[in-house]
Amino acid sequence: MKIVHLCLCGPYNDDWGYQENIIPKYNKKDGYDVAVITSVFINSTKDEGYEQVSPGEYFLEDGIKVIRIPFENFFITKIAEKLRVYENLYEKLKQEKPDLIFIHGIQFLSICDVIRYKRVYPEVKIFADNHADYVNSARNFISKYILHKVIWKSGIKSLVPECEKIFGVTPNRCDFLIEMYNIPKQKVELLVMGADSERIDFDNKDKIRKTIRKDLCLEDDDFVLITGGKIDEGKNIHRLIEAINEIADNKLKLIVFGIPSEDMRDIIDNLSISPHIRNIGWISSNDVYNYFLASDLAVFPGTHSVLWEQAVGTGLPCIFKKWEGMSHVDVGGNCKFIGEGNVKEIKTVINGIYNDTEKYCKMKEIALKKGVSYFSYRKISRRAIGNKSIES
Secondary structure, three states, X not given: OEEEEEEOOOOOOOOOOOHHHHHHHHHHHXXXXXXXXXXXXXXXXXXXXXXXXXXXXXXXXXXXXXXXXXEOOOOOHHHHHHHOOEOOHHHHHHHHOOOEEEEEOOOOOXXXXXXXXXXXXXXXXXXXXXXXXXXXXXXXXXXXXXXXXXXXXXXXXXXXXXXXXXXXXXXXXXXXXXXXXXXXXXXXXXXXXXXXXXXXXXXXXHHHHXXXXXXXXXXXXXXXXXXXXXXXXXXXXXXXXXXXXXXXXXXEEEEEEOOXXXXXXXXXXXXXXXXXXXXXXXXXXXXXXHHHHOOOEEEEOOOXXXXXXXHHHOOOOEEEEOOOOOHHHOOOOOEEEXXXXXXXXXXXXXXXXXXXXXXXHHHHHHHHHHHHHHOEHHHHHHHXXXXXXXXX
């Protein structure tokens, strides 16, 4: 079977650890012929923002074909980019002849080319997902009432009857589909983001833990917290660092990874001048799993990122900021939630776990028993294409 993944809602970086990278990877491992059609934009690894690469076709190391297509040139460039109108998408689909199309993100105007293809080739199955919610989208009048309620909704309305399922990758993103676009509830299903099972080296966990802790001058009996990602103000990582510095326990340490935004750089750098903090900068998506294995507790006191699901999928107990519609990361007691996310509250929740060994051990047991299985991308990739057989 030929599967084409469409990643046309934003940038796409080869071999990163995002959902649009890992689901195609496991589809390929399951024996399918896989291609990705995406834009010419990638996330910058040097700073915030995007970089542009050349259009064209090439293969990744695992044999997945990547096709990068530009925006339509008869539009004003900024308009084509904003509305995501792509050149020759229909022709590229005809070239690849997919049996199944998976759309990562449904907010692009060229979705009409996908609908056209389905109507010409009705035997093709289409699945799609949504990564938009009220936190990252529809936050002003133009975005909510023009882009989402008019432009995106018009294309999505036509997609619905042609689509098997439209997944929300979190519960609140399922709600967004129903409330914003009036998609029937029976068409919407939760498909969680997860962890790249193959990259988590549980067999060598002890060795990885010792090596990383030695490199970071951490003792084996230190209680190590970890946080990171795109460090902007909304992530509240500066407040977490403040909390650890105020607790000032010699055995309590915090690893921080990632690149701070411009407005947070000096704040994070200054707070990290502390014996309790290990600020290690940017690390690759594959290395993130090793640092999770070397840690005892992940703490994410702000807005959501894919690292939440990756941490749970690594079997790591966690602390998260409580957001409506984000309860899926709790698989039965593996995590604790904070409300406001201020320094005092962060300190209270961390101390409640750190000073209660029985509570921590119970969280860890549940995280390993339930979190690793539920958030395994090997299984998620099969659910994504309607394969109900989710055994390893």
